[in-house]
Amino acid sequence: MFSKIRNLFLIVFLFFFFHTSVFSQKSGITQKPSESFKDTVRLREVIISGKKGDENISSVNMGVEKLSITAIKKMPALMGEVDIIKAIQLLPGVQASSEGSSGFSVRGGSPDQNLILLDNTTVYNPSHMMGFFSIFNNDVISSLELYKGDIPIKHGGRLSSLLDVQTKENMPDCFSGSGGLGLISSRLMLEGPIGENTFWLVSGRRSYADLFLKLSSDESINSAILYFYDLNFKISHKLSNRDRLSLNAYYGKDAFGAKPGDFKYGNGTLSLAWSHIFSDKLYSKFSLNATSYDYGMATHLEGMQMSWEADMLDLMFRADFSQSLSDAVNLNYGFTSTWHRINPGLVVSSMMENDYDVENTFALQNSLYLGNEQKITDALAVKYGLRWTVFQNLDSGKIQHTYNTFEPRTGLVYKLNDNSSVKANYAHNVQFIQLANNSASGSPMDIWFSASPNVKPQQVNMFSVGYFRNLKNNMFETSAEIYYKDLKNVIDFADHAQLLLNKELEGEIRTGTGKAYGLELMVRKNTGRLTGFANYTLSRSERTIPEINNGKTYLAPYDKTHVFNIVMNYEISPKINVSANWVFATGNPTTYPTGRMEILGEYFPIYSGRNEYRMPNYDRLDLSLNFIPKPNSKKRWKGEWNFSLYNAYGRKNPWIISYKQEDGNPPTAEMLYLFSVVPSVTYNFKF
Amino acid sequence: MKHTISLMSLKSLISLLLPVLFFSCTEEIIIHTDNSKPVVVIYGELTDEFTHQSVKITWSSPYFDNQPNAGISGAAVKIVSSDDKTYEFFENDTVPGLYESKAKWAIKADITYSLKVEIDSEGDVKTYEASTTILSPIAIDSIAIAPIDIMGYKHYAVNLFGNEPEGEDFYLCKYLVRDSLITTKISQYLMLNDVMFDGQYVDGFTLSFFDSIENWEKVPERMRNQSVYLSPGDKVELQMSRVSKGFFDFVIQCQSEMHGSNPFFGGPPANITTNISNGGVGYFSGYCISRAEAVTP
Structure with a gap:
């Protein structure tokens, strides 16, 4: 182990020195807004606060998944x-x-197709x-929603999900x-009011393996850098019954390495939002948002200093309006x-006369959107909208190229009765922008x-239809959805593509x-005492790219035929x-060698096609027990223990399949x- | 020896990181795949050393086959150079599929060598061709070996001095330690490109690290053979060659594909590029060797 760590750091260090081939509207506004902000709700919640028990059948939205933080x-x-x-x-x-x-894949898409x-x-x-x-600290999260393709008209820029x-x-x-004390990290969240109109929250989390x-006593161990931390900050102030101002910030960092060199990466987000109610029929939200992501490596040995920095920055302004024209029409x-700056990489070294700089790229993305959700009859509701985006590549502040795109999205829900409905959707x-990975x-x-x-x-053009039915007074929700996605200009990369520090990255792209x-x-x-869900997905995801796999259609990397999940x-x-x-999930598509060539006493693989095979099927059982010693305690401090067993039956799910050659013997x-x-144990508390 | 770090090394990095973080485990697994039809594998590295040049010709085989790949006997092998010389090759008496030039000769810079191989497989004669143009050698001023302490472990850095010519260049580096070639396999080849120092004077660029013999006792026994250990007084010779981009890519791809893909770095597995025609695989290349040596302080 120690030797591995030593090698790890050595390799982190060595990395720098060598070759550079290297080198909601939610479910639509179905409720009238309140006339003024209340202390305990914000604008957005005003819109969704009327969530009914049968929302899953009455809402016109499809492919929406909600999970409570509880x-x-x-x-x-x-x-x-x-x-x-x-x-x-x-x-x-x-x-x-x-x-x-x-990373997660939604309906066969790649992780970079998810807008988070x-x-x-x-x-x-x-x-x-x-x-x-x-990066999400569960102590500060209030809600999350996943839109699997039917993305609300106010958002865009990703193919698969929001x-x-x-x-x-x-x-x-x-x-x-x-807060909580865990094996990997500990966290603490503090919040409180300032006067009657201001609310603040601050939280932090840090791992402590290092x-x-x-x-x-081993220097190679005790000098190790191996941690992550994140911080959340929020302050919200009610300016008046019609105005609220809030500032949200997140900053997180990961680092590992040692004295010779280290590697760091992290995100930062900042948003300043002003919510304003013009009238009981018109509300608005204006916000300035900034997000950054950066990573870098550095070596610190005397005479061999080198650093590699890359980052990206988005600055966004957005204005969102919700307007009720009548009980049935909600606009x-x-x-x-959004202004995008992407810095693919800058390498600076004491051993190089000149820096190695992959040029920054800049782009401007402007979008206008208009959507309506309309109740046609008691049983039928429709939504429709259009999003117009102008995407411009910038060079020295000047527009180099412009794309105009229109994103129509529409859907309907027809209630068959109080307990069931059918829905259809097109998006x-x-x-x-996408990930070069x-x-x-x-x-x-x-x-x-x-x-x-x-x-x-x-x-992407996505079509979906679904049947939704609730049982026993909404105690049970059931649904069946079918979707079909037709993708155009989908991106993959050339065989043996060099994506890092490549000044001619576009040469590696295949569409x-x-x-x-x-x-x-x-x-x-x-x-009830037993809660949870069970689901099954049957799916297929394919790509056809002329320069890949000899032009033959191949399975997308995230294609899985069968997936079962049970959560109770x-x-x-x-x-x-x-x-x-x-x-349980079908194994990921993979490419196994079907032949080999022998050169200078070593064996190298020959493949017959991309993603022709699959990894072994995946299955796993996780168990946990939450123990609350004093559930009815009147004391302010409340603690509970969580005991978890991840992969309780010890299933050996392959993560990597590699090939080993020893002493000139054929590979295995x-x-x-x-x-x-x-196993793990966590102590959680609140006060 | 730990050398050229690139994306390849990131794989190593992650492979090393994960055990540290999660105590991952490995075990053998049986994979069932179809067996692809055998194809001809041709591999030759010509050099400017005055020697019997050689080309190896074998059949590919199923990936997990227990037997070594079979050599292809009875092939007609010759090389024709752009200066109108023809070199006939003859099969080695003891190693099937190994074809050697009858006479010793050395390749020359700026000459193109074209390989032609004819194979009669059960009456079906197929011809495989490839060519390589020899690039001029790089001028190395010197190398220097400097001790360096990395986290309490003594290493020796091999630093390069020399003028790197302008233009996109690719290099193959091999080492002799104590007069013995230690880079005999493709997985041991050190490949460099000049993106970071194109057209500059390379002033002590660290090419490789060797372990000091002092680390011998500190390294677990099962891992000792993964390094080359230097002692004071040991002679290290660098053999550096300017090679074509095609051969550079071939070696990098071989190194990348040899152990399968990694979920973090590198793309999906893909066939290794070749310059052999007519469905053959492998590579035919040639290069001039520049040498520099230093003694371990």
Whole structure:
């Protein structure tokens, strides 16, 4: 182990020195807004506060998944780290991009096709620790919604989904807090009022593996850098009964390395929002948003200093309006303008005369949207809208190239009776910036690139229909949805593509078409001592790109034929509740060698086609037990214990399959699996 | 020896990181795949060393086959150069599929060498061709070996001095340690390009690190053979060659594909490029070797 760590750091160090081939409207406004803000709600919540028990059948939206943070906290978690992204990976049509990863695929799309918003600000890389944990601190999250293709008209820019994460908005009566002590990290959230009109929240989380490493007497261990942290800050002020101002900030960082060199990456988001009610029929929200993502490596050895920095920055202004023209007609309209700057990489070295700089790229993305949700009859409601986006590549401040795109989206719901409905939906989504990453699970070394004269924006037409039925007074929700996606200008990369620090990245891009289709079945039990859901997804996702796989259609990397998820929580008593997750999924498509050539005593693979085979099927059972010692305690301090078993039956799910050659013998296959049974314990508290 | 770090090394990085973080485990797994039809594999590296040049011709085989790949006997092999010389090759008496020039000769810079291989497979004669143009050698001023402490472990850095010519260039580096070639396999080749120092004087650029013999006792026994250890007084010779982009890509791809893909870095598996015609695989290349040596302090 020690030697591995030493080698790790040595390699981090060495990396710098060598070759550079290297080198909602929610469900629509169905309720009239209140006339003024109340202390405990914000504008957005005003719109959705009337969520009915049968919303899943009455709402015109399709493919929307909601999870409460309370339910998520009860789920078993890897190493006790409650993670909302791990939770949404259990929803129908959603899957982890790889074992333990914070990347997720929605309906066969790649992870970069998901728009992830934290308080309406884009998050480009939602992961800590190379993807094994997400950046979202569950103590500060109030709600999350996942739109699997039928993205609200006010948002755009991604093909597959929108994950809308909102931090807490409710003003506490007094200073309070919550937190937890876990095996990997600990966290603390504090919040409180300032006077009657201002609310603040601050939270932090940090891992501490590196603190234990310092106890080692071995320099290669005790000098190690290995941590992540994140901070959330929020302040919200009610200016008047019609105006509210809020500031939201997030900053997080990951770092690992040692004295010779280190690697860091992190996100930062900032949003300043002003909500204003013009009248009881018209409200608005104006916001300034900024998001950044950066990563970098550095070596610190004398005479061999080198650094590699890359980052991206988005600045956005948006104005959103919601207007009720009548009980039956609710308009949404607005405008967004986003300025993108992408710095693919700058390498500076004491050993080089000149810096190696991959030029920054700039783009401007302006969108106008107008949508309407209209109740035609008591049984029939429709929504329709259009989003117009102008995407411009900028060069020295001048417009170099312009794309105009229109994204029509429409849907309807027809209630068959009080307990059931059918829905249909069409959405056209366009994506202008995407990730230059062809690995299976993503990496922190993200390079995003934009549409350009040579790279057309990716587009998808998605059709879906569904049947929704509630049972036993909405205790059970059931649904069956079918979708079909037709993708155009879908992006993949040339064989052996060099994506990092490549000044001619566009030369590695290959485009073509794709399609994805599937059936999603879901049963959810919302009330009672036993709650949870079970779902099944049958799907297929394909790509056809002339220069790849000899032009033959091949399976998309995230194609999975069958996926079963079961998530259950049972409250044994007020003190004890237990949870279980069980997951089964067809193995990811993969490319295995079918032949080999022998050169200089070593064997090298020959492949017959891309993604012709599949990894072994994946299955896993997670268990957890929440123990609340004093559930009825009147004391302010309330604590509870969470005991989790990740992969309870120790299934060895292959993460990597590699090939080993020893002493000139023919190759053998070897699988690397990340987790066997992983027990954990976490103490959570609030006061 | 730990050398050229690139995307390849990122794979190593992650492979090393994960065990540290998550105590991952490995075990053998049986994979069932179809067996692709055998194809001809041709590999030749010509050099400007005055020697019997050679070309190896074998059949490809199923990936997990227990037997070594079979050599192809009875092929007609010759090389024709752009200066109108023809070099006939003859099969080695003891190694099937190994074809050697009858006489010793050395390739020359700026000359194109064209390989032609005719194989009669059960009456079906197929011809495979490839060519390589030899690039002029790089002028190395010197190399220097400098001790360096990395986290309490003593290493020796091999630093390069020399003028790198302008234009896109690619290099192959091999090492002799104590007069013994230690880079005999493609997985051990050190490949460089000049993106970071194109047209500049390379002033002590660190090419490789060697372990000091002092680390021998510190390294677990099962891992000792993964490094080359230097002692004071050991001679290290660098053999550096300017190679074509095609050969550079071939080697990098071989190194990348050899152990399969990694979910973090590198793309999906893909066939290794070749310059052999008519459905053959492998590579035919040639290069001039520049040498520099230094003694371990």
